[in-house]
Amino acid sequence: MIELSLLPFILFIVVIISSLSERINIPYPLLLVIAGLVVGFIPGISMWHPPPEAILSIFLPPILFSAARLTAWRDIQDHLFRTIGSLSILLVIFSMSLSAVIINYFLPDMNLAAALALGAIIAPTDTVAACSIMQRMQVKQRIIRTVEIESLFNDAMGIVLFKVALFYVFFGSIHSAMINTHPLWISMAGIGTGVTFAYFSSIIVQYFLRDVTSELPIIMNLVLAYVSYLFADEIGASGVLAVVSAGLFYRRTEKSFSAQTRLMATSVWETLLFFLNGLIFIAIGIQFPTSLNAVNDIPHTTLFFASALTITTLLFLRFIWILCVSAIRQRWLSYKHPSKKTPKLMQSVVIISWSGMRGLVSLALALSLPYTLPDNTAFPYRDLLIFLTFTTILFTLIVQGLSLPWVIKRLKGNKSDAQETERIAAIYNMLTKKAIQRMQQQWELKESSSIPAKDMVKHYYANRESQIATKTQEEHTTRITDIIREARDLLGNILEYERTLLRKLRNRGDISEEIYFKLLQKIDRDEVGFESYH
Numbered sequence: 321m322i323e324l325s326l327l328p329f330i331l332f333i334v335v336i337i338s339s340l341s342e343r344i345n346i347p348y349p350l351l352l353v354i355a356g357l358v359v360g361f362i363p364g365i366s367m368w369h370p371p372p373e374a375i376l377s378i379f380l381p382p383i384l385f386s387a388a389r390l391t392a393w394r395d396i397q398d399h400l401f402r403t404i405g406s407l408s409i410l411l412v413i414f415s416m417s418l419s420a421v422i423i424n425y426f427l428p429d430m431n432l433a434a435a436l437a438l439g440a441i442i443a444p445t446d447t448v449a450a451c452s453i454m455q456r457m458q459v460k461q462r463i464i465r466t467v468e469i470e471s472l473f474n475d476a477m478g479i480v481l482f483k484v485a486l487f488y489v490f491f492g493s494i495h496s497a498m499i500n501t502h503p504l505w506i507s508m509a510g511i512g513t514g515v516t517f518a519y520f521s522s523i524i525v526q527y528f529l530r531d532v533t534s535e536l537p538i539i540m541n542l543v544l545a546y547v548s549y550l551f552a553d554e555i556g557a558s559g560v561l562a563v564v565s566a567g568l569f570y571r572r573t574e575k576s577f578s579a580q581t582r583l584m585a586t587s588v589w590e591t592l593l594f595f596l597n598g599l600i601f602i603a604i605g606i607q608f609p610t611s612l613n614a615v616n617d618i619p620h621t622t623l624f625f626a627s628a629l630t631i632t633t634l635l636f637l638r639f640i641w642i643l644c645v646s647a648i649r650q651r652w653l654s655y656k657h658p659s660k661k662t663p664k665l666m667q668s669v670v671i672i673s674w675s676g677m678r679g680l681v682s683l684a685l686a687l688s689l690p691y692t693l694p695d696n697t698a699f700p701y702r703d704l705l706i707f708l709t710f711t712t713i714l715f716t717l718i719v720q721g722l723s724l725p726w727v728i729k730r731l732k733g734n735k736s737d738a739q740e741t742e743r744i745a746a747i748y749n750m751l752t753k754k755a756i757q758r759m760q761q762q763w764e765l766k767e768s769s770s771i772p773a774k775d776m777v778k779h780y781y782a783n784r785e786s787q788i789a790t791k792t793q794e795e796h797t798t799r800i801t802d803i804i805r806e807a808r809d810l811l812g813n814i815l816e817y818e819r820t821l822l823r824k825l826r827n828r829g830d831i832s833e834e835i836y837f838k839l840l841q842k843i844d845r846d847e848v849g850f851e852s853y854h
Contacts, residue, residue: 333602376688384545387447403470448601453721518573604714671731678713
């Protein structure tokens with residue numbers, strides 16, 4: 321009950337810190353972790369500790385579903401071997417196995433089973449902070465998509481390997497662990513569960529919710545994310561793969577949504593993910609002092625050495641693996657397409673390697689470590705494993721997060737935004753011309769539409785053509801983005817004057833509150849509509 325009463329206060333901190341991050345140009349996840357650390361070390365303050373099972377079952381489904389619904393099947397096909405196969409699966413296995421061996425060698429007091437559990441916990445990556453930085457730095461989309469798709473699937477691999485490692489701790493045998501966990505069954509059943517729920521959900525949407533403007537299709541999205549995850553988890557399958565497959569399959573259904581519903585869904589998902597990620601990142605900082613107190617009987621030198629060893633091993637193994645895989649792939653591309661220019665090897669290798677931050681899944685897996693074994697003896701090195709997980713998360717988020725912009729600039733990994741702006745403008749121009757041709761062809765064959773309705777549509781496309789022509793004429797003297805920003809400011813000032821007049825009418829009692837809100841929404845839609853044309 322105390323922790324629930326703290327939730328509004330935590331959310332308030334999330335909003336304040338995130339607003340500050342916009343001012344000082346630092347991604348909000350990094351500031352939230354630092355703020356959580358500060359709050360966590362203040363004595364006498366009740367701490368917020370979300371239960372481990374809630375972290376996965378409440379926070380993970382919507383985050384994964386949202387990422388999956390924004391991922392095209394073409395992305396999956398293009399990245400099937402080079403990202404999903406090599407990074408999401410093989411790199412996780414490689415990282416878990418070798419890090420366990422290295423940690424066990426340099427820390428002989430920690431047995432191999434516990435080291436494997438640690439390797440599985442810190443293997444999955446978290447893209448929120450990294451992608452936020454890369455998008456702000458205008459990193460090539462190819463690199464961003466690689467990092468996003470890697471994280472989308474390595475969560476599932478990390479959780480499966482974590483279960484295998486736990487059974488290895490319980491039974492002392494990898495063979496017994498593999499038999500008891502059934503990794504293939506976990507994966508296939510998870511995918512099947514997600515596709516099944518998404519299929520039935522798509523039927524409901526297409527037959528009952530098609531083109532509706534209510535919130536029901538959005539609610540269906542949220543329900544599907546949680547139902548697919550919880551059902552798969554209940555039958556012993558991979559909830560992560562269930563959510564991801566459901567999001568990928570359900571993506572096709574969203575074309576049945578009305579335009580208003582799609583815009584509304586975007587706002588709902590962005591708001592929800594902002595709060596969920598905010599809570600997670602601030603929780604990481606808040607809970608670190610607790611994990612530090614749990615290992616106060618271990619010498620500080622040992623804790624420092626173990627932390628440095630774990631972090632260094634993780635970073636080194638990731639860099640070596642990505643370097644080798646990228647070099648092999650580049651050799652293959654050069655052989656297959658000798659005339660085609662291949663991308664810079666070290667640029668993408670270093671950026672992708674340094675973007676491997678840890679977060680939500682690692683936190684949840686560490687906190688879900690059982691206190692005792694089946695024979696009621698204490699779980700070996702539980703407090704130390706949790707502490708090492710926290711230090712790894714904090715290092716990757718704070719140190720890598722703060723230095724990633726410098727790395728990107730140093731390697732010249734950020735592309736110019738002019739190229740993307742020109743690409744968008746060219747495609748938008750093409751769509752406008754094709755739409756006008758289609759409109760003229762249809763109207764020549766069909767005369768049933770009223771003239772006023774046709775005039776409204778003609779006026780809309782005439783405005784679009786005029787805007788495109790204006791941009792083309794001014795392109796050689798002024799940046800397109802500067803013109804757009806100036807036009808938005810001009811319109812924003814005029815529309816704000818309209819809102820002021822509207823408020824005066826309401827305050828004088830000339831219009832009712834209901835009419836005031838309807839007109840206010842119309843003015844807001846006009847402003848948003850103007851921005852969406854550019």
